[in-house]
Amino acid sequence: MKLALAQINTKLGDVDANLEKHLNLIGDAVARSSDLILFPELSLTGYTLQDITPTVAHRPTADDPIFRQLLEASREIDMVVGFVDEDERHRFYIADAYLSQGKVIHVHHKVYLPTYGLFDEGRFFAWGDSIRAFDTRFGRVGMLICEDFWHVSPPYLLWLDGADILLLTSASPGRGLNNEDKLESARWVEHTNRAYANLFTSFVAHSNRVGYEDGLNFWGGSTVYDPNGDLLVKAPYHEEALTFVELDLNQLHRTRARLPLLRDERTHLVQAELNRILSK
DSSP, X not given: OEEEEEEOOOOTTOHHHHHHHXXXXXXXXXXXXXXXXXXXXXXXXXXXOGGGGGGGOOOSSTTSHHHHHHHHHTTTSEEEEEEEEEOTTOOEEEEEEEEETTEEEEEEEOSOOOOSTTOOGGGTOOOOOOOOOEEETTEEEXXXXXXXXXXXXXXXXXXXXXXXEEEEEEOOBOOOBOTTSSBHHHHHHHHHHHHHHHHTTSEEEEEEOEEEETTXXXXXXXXXXXXXXXXXXXXXXXXXXXXXXXXXXXXXXXXHHXXXXXXXXXXXXXXXXXXXXXXX
16 A cells, blocks of 8 residues: 655645645646545644634535545545534534545544634534444555644554554644754654554654644654554654655564464453443
8 A cells, every 4th residue: 555645734724725735735646646645634624713614614515615625536536624613513523534436434523622722623613422444445544633642542542443454644833952952753753653653553644734824833753663563664853844754564473373362351440440440
C-alpha cells in the first residue's frame, strides 16, 4: 500500500482555495501511483475558525459542491480529508471523512475537544460520541483527530474493533523548546505515536498541518510508524510537503507472530474492571 502524507498550510475560512490545493495534491499523488492520501485536521477550512464555523460547514454527500469534486477524485485514490460537519440539527463537528471509489466510507467526529490553554474548541464544536473502525480495500482502519490520540482509550478501542492501520490527523501548534532545540510538542507527539504503534502492533500514520494562523505555528513533521514501532518516513518541519511511503501490510503478520499482544489481550477483564470502577 502506497501512502501519501499531504502536509499542507490552509487558508482560514477559504474552502474553495483549500479544495483547489487538495485536488492538485491528489493529482500529484495519483501520478505517483499512491493508494491513499492523508490530509491534516480541518484541511478544508483552517483551524482557528471560531465564529465563522457555521459558514464553512459542509455535508459529506454527493450533492455538496465541495464533496462532489472530492468524491469524483476518490475514484482514482482513497483519501482522508478534514472538514467541519453540520448535522441535521445544526450542530457542528470537527470531522474527518474517508472517501473511496466515489463513496463516503466513514466519517469520524472528534471526540476530545481541548478547551484549555490556547485551545477553545469546546466553545464552537459539539463532541463526537463514537469510535469505530471500518473496512477499506486495504484492511480495517481507524481514524482519530489530534487530541483523540492523546487519550489512550480511543486507539485502544479501535484496536479491539479490528483496526490494523491507525490514521491520525492534527493541527498541532508548536509549544516549548527542549535541550535538543526541538519543539517539545513535536517530541511528545512523536513519542506517543511510536508508543501506540508498539503497544498495538499496528501501523500509525500521522498527518499534521504547517503554517501560521491567528498567532499559532503548526509544525508539520508528519510520520508513519510500522507495527514494530520503527519510523518508516518523516516529513520536514515547518514546510509544506507531499511525502510518500510504502506500507508492507505483511508486517502485521510478522510482528504479531513474534509479539502476540493482541491475542493475549483480556478484554473481558477490562470490561469487568471498568464496570467496577464506573459503579462507584
